[in-house]
Amino acid sequence: MPTLLIQNGTILDPSQNLERKGDLLLRDGKVEAVGDVGAVNADRVIDATGLYVTPGLIDIHVHFREPGDEEEETIASGSAASVAGGFTTVCCMPNTKPALDNEAQIEFVFRESKKANLANVYPIGAITKGREGKELAEIGTMHERGAIAFSDDGVGVADASVMRKALQYCKMFDALIMQHCEEPSLSGGAMHAGLVSMTLGLPGIPAEAEQLMIGRDLLLDRTIGCRYHVQHISTAGSVELIRRAKRDKQHYVTAEVAPHHLLLTDEDCRTYDTNYKMNPPLRTAEDVAACIRGVVDGTINILATDHAPHLAEEKELEFTRAPFGIIGIECALPLYIKALIEPGHIGWLKMVDMMSTGHARIVRLPNKGTLKVGADADVTLIDPNLKWKIDAEQFVSKSRNCPFHGWDVTGRAVATIVAGDVKWELKR
Ligand SMILES: NC(=O)N[C@@H](CC(=O)O)C(=O)O
Ligand SMILES: [Zn+2]
Numbered sequence: 001m002p003t004l005l006i007q008n009g010t011i012l013d014p015s016q017n018l019e020r021k022g023d024l025l026l027r028d029g030k031v032e033a034v035g036d037v038g039a040v041n042a043d044r045v046i047d048a049t050g051l052y053v054t055p056g057l058i059d060i061h062v063h064f065r066e067p068g069d070e071e072e073e074t075i076a077s078g079s080a081a082s083v084a085g086g087f088t089t090v091c092c093m094p095n096t097k098p099a100l101d102n103e104a105q106i107e108f109v110f111r112e113s114k115k116a117n118l119a120n121v122y123p124i125g126a127i128t129k130g131r132e133g134k135e136l137a138e139i140g141t142m143h144e145r146g147a148i149a150f151s152d153d154g155v156g157v158a159d160a161s162v163m164r165k166a167l168q169y170c171k172m173f174d175a176l177i178m179q180h181c182e183e184p185s186l187s188g189g190a191m192h193a194g195l196v197s198m199t200l201g202l203p204g205i206p207a208e209a210e211q212l213m214i215g216r217d218l219l220l221d222r223t224i225g226c227r228y229h230v231q232h233i234s235t236a237g238s239v240e241l242i243r244r245a246k247r248d249k250q251h252y253v254t255a256e257v258a259p260h261h262l263l264l265t266d267e268d269c270r271t272y273d274t275n276y277k278m279n280p281p282l283r284t285a286e287d288v289a290a291c292i293r294g295v296v297d298g299t300i301n302i303l304a305t306d307h308a309p310h311l312a313e314e315k316e317l318e319f320t321r322a323p324f325g326i327i328g329i330e331c332a333l334p335l336y337i338k339a340l341i342e343p344g345h346i347g348w349l350k351m352v353d354m355m356s357t358g359h360a361r362i363v364r365l366p367n368k369g370t371l372k373v374g375a376d377a378d379v380t381l382i383d384p385n386l387k388w389k390i391d392a393e394q395f396v397s398k399s400r401n402c403p404f405h406g407w408d409v410t411g412r413a414v415a416t417i418v419a420g421d422v423k424w425e426l427k428r
């Protein structure tokens with residue numbers, strides 16, 4: 001069976017608090033040795049001098065558009081984009097057409113991702129049938145088939161009694177609920193409700209739309225204790241709610257942020273460029289600062305992408321009519337470097353924890369997000385000093401809706417290894 005030896009890199013593995021120069025030996029799809037490997041006969045040797053060798057990056061929040069909108073992204077194209085961004089494992093949201101709300105759909109995602117044979121793809125099942133928020137979906141059978149978590153992403157579960165049932169039900173088998181927090185009666189806008197939306201004459205989505213649902217869910221879950229993950233957190237108030245919940249020993253609560261909520265603000269919407277339209281919307285500079293503080297102090301557990309492909313012709317509609325969402329899987333790493341490492345907010349080991357190990361912890365994949373001996377041989381090689389320009393035209397993804405097009409960034413994945421197989425390498 002094939003062996004791959006990665007030599008002379010800097011190994012960064014938060015799962016064993018490892019930060020050292022050394023080698024990594026992969027055999028039969030598993031980590032065989034890490035650190036001082038010594039002389040071995042390998043089928044292939046990669047010289048990783050000057051590179052970081054990390055557990056493969058993981059993102060538990062991506063949107064591939066299969067079934068239903070295959071011209072925007074498929075499981076295969078999304079997997080190819082993932083490995084091009086350094087991601088070895090992704091979890092895809094169920095807001096497809098039809099929704100991933102039954103076991104056949106869950107099996108479909110596994111089947112298609114096996115065919116693509118690039119990244120590991122785990123489906124997230126819908127909480128409610130058709131994501132309509134009325135009746136619980138087949139959560140139990142989807143869980144048995146390997147649905148990694150449950151979410152109605154795109155919308156939150158608005159009805160408190162339905163949400164309470166979902167929390168109680170998922171608690172029975174310790175399943176994870178991921179919530180898109182948005183109170184619909186406060187929503188319906190196109191951007192953050194504030195001074196800028198008023199100036200632009202665009203309908204707003206207030207910070208409270210997000211905070212209200214987070215607050216409600218934390219309250220509901222207080223007596224239930226189901227594992228609960230807040231998706232794409234965007235406001236200072238949300239960070240504070242989660243900080244307080246964790247202080248109050250709601251340890252089963254986790255949260256994520258997306259790159260755009262650390263790098264952009266509602267001011268960017270002044271261009272009326274719909275690549276600045278996503279849900280939750282870009283907030284204020286104070287919200288950005290609070291989200292960064294939440295990352296630094298551990299209130300926010302992980303860094304996600306919310307990779308949300310849309311057709312150019314739909315994004316070309318006027319701001320109020322264009323769909324919400326931007327793509328990010330191929331530029332998330334340098335964007336987080338820019339937002340968090342370059343200004344000195346966090347170091348590399350925490351960064352890798354928040355882009356890999358932490359994700360594996362939340363969705364319970366003990367053999368991923370780690371380079372421990374015996375773990376899955378999913379590895380990312382990162383050149384932390386590589387300077388490049390983000391060019392959406394060069395993306396592997398089928399879509400182009402990215403506000404970071406043209407940005408100068410530093411740091412990039414240069415090789416992505418899944419189960420010991422090099423699935424992607426930067427051509428240089
Ligand atoms: N984030 C977005 O703006 N859009 C997502 C849905 C979602 O994550 O809520 C999409 O599926 O397009
Ligand atoms: Zn969402």
Ligand SMILES: [Zn+2]
Pocket residue numbers: 061062063093153154306308
């Ligand atoms: Zn999403």
